[in-house]
Amino acid sequence: MAEESGPTEWAFGEPVGVGPWPGDWPADDRYDQALLADGDRRNVVDHYRYWRRDAVVADLDSRRHDFHVAIENFQHDHNIGTVVRTANAFAARAVHIVGRRRWNRRGAMVTDRYQHVHHQPDMAALLDFATAEGLAVVAVDNVPGAARLETAPLPRKCVLLFGQEGPGLTDDARKQATLVVSIAQFGSTRSINAGVAAGIVMHEWIRQHADLDLAW
Template identity: 30%
Template sequence: MPGNSQRKGAVARKGKGNTAGSGGRVRRGLEGRGPTPKAEDRPYHAAHKAKARAERSASGRQTTPTTKRTGRPGSGPEWVIGRNAVLEAMEAEIPVKAAYVAEGAERDDRLREVFRLAAERSTPMLQVTRAELDRMTDGAIHQGLALQLPEYTYTHPDDLLAAALDAESETGRAPLVVALDSITDPRNLGAVIRSAAAFGASGVLIPERRAAGMTAAAWKTSAGAAARIPVARAVNLNRALRAYADAGFTLVGLDGEADTDLAAAEGITGPLVLVVGSEGSGLSRLVREACSTIAAIPISASVESLNAGVATGIALYEISRQRRVP
């Protein structure tokens, strides 16, 4: 169709004389473009996105409402997606930036309860088209409802160190910090934060990479403690731990195979950083070398290891118990 496109090959060259009855010149000028792709094969077409979502559902991916984050953990706001997940997040009083509901979304008991909680807490409730909600949640199965969480503000490790020392001068109690080495389950992070707050720790220190961050799951498991205790994130955990050691803290690492019982470890009644490794690989080599002592929690031989969150809670109780002994 002459003059209808700027694409190469889409316009037939004009010949001399009368062009009526081109004799196939227009058809030959358009050769090579091939058949028009089906709508479902065009990446930016709605049919393509619908097909992709159907394939994910069929393969078992994202069949349960979940949370979603774009970019590196901690790099931006997180989305809580799906009616059950959104309602659970609202009931757990997780901080919410805004709630989004798709136009024409079916009203059910879950959605009505979310509306009620949003009204009680003055949470912005915004109505958008389903296509817009698809775009914001990157095509996830949102069931017409999603929450956007505010980006979590982490404390700098140096500021956490200063706050721990200030707390010692104000209360007279030895400061306590919990450091996590490569804990990747956000529920373990939330459980540790909850225990740290319960036993008077000044904060929790985590590495920036290859570790869980403050996601909705971590917020929920912390049962609100994440709003009361700072979480610091270190670019280099080993370097940050050595800075704490230079400031007078004893670094005690937990390891199930250590010979020293935690109850007998030296330095736990003074300024202390309790270092907990992942369930799989435990403490990394450099972090282990930075620790003053490696200690274990005695358990039955029939159990291979303790969950990192459970182990931290037990260790903090023992530390608290010893610090109360006259």
Template identity: 30%
Template sequence: MITSTANAQVKELVRLMKKNRAREEAGVFVAEGPRMVGELVSDGRMKGRVERICLSESYVQKHREEADSLGGICRTEVFADNVFAHISDTKTPQGILAVVKRLEYGMDDILGKKPGKQVGEQPEHAHVLVLDNLQDPGNLGTVFRTAEAAGATGIVLSRDCVDVYNPKVTRSTMGAVFRVPFLYVDDLVGTIGELKQSGLRVYAAHLEGKNAYDREDYKSACAFLIGNEGNGLRDEVAACADCRIRIPMYGKAESLNAAVAAAVLMFEVSRQRRL
């Protein structure tokens, strides 16, 4: 059992929790909590990506059988409760976390293309969310959960969006980060051009939208552009859209939370396609 916060493994785990660069260099992320770790070890695709599982002393005492079974999956380490609390990203640590190899996706994954599709074939069911400089971890986590629930095929993020592997984001996705393909890009404008070339009609959620969002037809391949929480879409990104749409609102509200706006649009796609 590891009992000192000066231990090299403890210092490494703290870096992985706090530093995006450390996670990138190691090619891993940290998933904390029994629900997240449980999803990892029960998912055949993700199970093989778990590098190690860290447990607090009290968690092992309460869940001895489970702790023993986890040892058969990958390397496990036990930490004194105060040391685990030092590592944890939460105020009330739940006593279990996993270090996991990162997932890698390409544009075919974002478009939801199935193996065997011909190059250039239009992905008619593609339903993509494009995020421009989204900064709030809770918003991004909610977007991932909603994207999975609404049947989106993937998420494209500008490089300056908050890191999806930030522990707060990962935790708030409630496991959706393991299942929804996503791709960070350096050239968001160029990537939107690729989506259009692949046959997607691109809509910008915008206060200057010509039509209400529910007046458009989303049954064919489509993508939605969602902007920064405070500033909305950058002009050069909004200019890429085939159509600007708005969400009608009562009262004095000028705009919706980015995650809420994304949810309204994604579920309208789901509604139209379901009907």
């Protein structure tokens, strides 16, 4: 059987994707023979249809961007799955879960199979990692003194650090960051969903640094 047979990445509705490969099978060893025989119902772009999972990851590794994403996880934040899925869409180098190791994978829609996800036990460990890799730490929080995301130049090599829904980032995270940015808001709510905020900031990094000719 294939590593992922059937509509494993979609919880409801009609099966998606493509059916069995029509005609002669490709000889390229990136292709999974079970997927070629049974069809590929995974949530992947057409470029990766019928590919083995490890082949997809290897190809993504050759095109990942220079930003990492980190999210503090002290209250089992349900937004982490969404952050992982978005990080995969924008080809983040890796996602780091800071704090509790366990997180709700439902929102990731199985994209964590293709996205590198690491655990950092605390903020000190994340900062040590960032220092060793030469990464600036960009904290995202709507606090006094934060630079406007919309006008702030983001470092190319960085960790985009997000807090949890509600409490936001810890004081230690903000104090240790290279840069603190906030997202401009115009309504009555004090904050926006953490998963949405992560998507906005990742896309701003893409806007500033990515080669859009390489987008699918």
